[in-house]
Amino acid sequence: MFKLSKKADYGLIAVKHLALHRGDHAFSANEIAEEYGISATLMAKVLQKLAHKSIVAAKHGSSGGYQLSKDPSQISALEVISAIDGPVLITSCVTNHGNCDATERCSVKEPLRRVNESILNVLSSVTIAQMSSEDPHEPSLVALRT
């Protein structure tokens, strides 16, 4: 019911960690997992997905690990989330791919599509760089114009 998966959560934590330690050596999944008290194997799995989408770069071998492949200001929260959880769709039938058996009759499809768009806007406007800035009294990352 409208919740981020834990894996996406972990992904954001990992990416933010890498952003804060940019320029340092590569971090192994183990290292990051220990830092936040998360299962190492699970963190590895999450990082694999991020590597697959080229958000982080994996380096094999001993003293290997992961590094950001882009600048933190160029990575949006949406990228990280959808890399792990797949595309963000608030309903199953916003994509017109006909999985909704009542496409004709369903009257809320179009309004929800617009809401979905708004949420995508919110998520894509938040960058990892913003999430890493420690400024706590920034009033609000995104505000609404009605």
Added chain:
Amino acid sequence: MFKLSKKADYGLIAVKHLALHRGDHAFSANEIAEEYGISATLMAKVLQKLAHKSIVAAKHGSSGGYQLSKDPSQISALEVISAIDGPVLITSCVTNHGNCDATERCSVKEPLRRVNESILNVLSSVTIAQMSSEDPHEPSLVALRT
């Protein structure tokens, strides 16, 4: 992964239906369910939840049914969704209720809280009345100020 539950979907459909037929007789769960090809018992369950939160008013007995208890412009999508699915929280630990075992170390909690707030804003700014207006070329219900 960030999806509206089907029940919330059905709830929105039902509320919108009632909004469009305001002033008519009360609609039974059966009637609405048939109209959209949805399981009647499930629709009944959804409407019960909406009635519990006083979004719709139930009328017992024969020729009974449901009616909106408020003006469609006074009902937000957020109200309907959270009535059915519970509070909208994108992570399990935004509420400070300490179910996150790594509250200290978790570095993404605060940024995500802000994102969550933005989404709540989006959802609460969309009313049933807006969803019922048939204007298709309204550019966007909500836009972003960055």
Added chain:
DNA sequence: CACATATACGACCGTTCTAGTCGCAGTTAT
């Protein structure tokens, strides 16, 4: 070259959440 250490990948379980059903009690119009 051989070894230690790292990721890559996929199969695999247990638990939790969701969709959907059923039966019974309570309420109202006729």
Added chain:
DNA sequence: ATAACTGCGACTAGAACGGTCGTATATGTG
């Protein structure tokens, strides 16, 4: 009184998610 309807809670089946494990593979080091 009775028929038709909702209210409500327990219940089942199935999918999704969180998390683990084992194996294959790549790489730096002695």
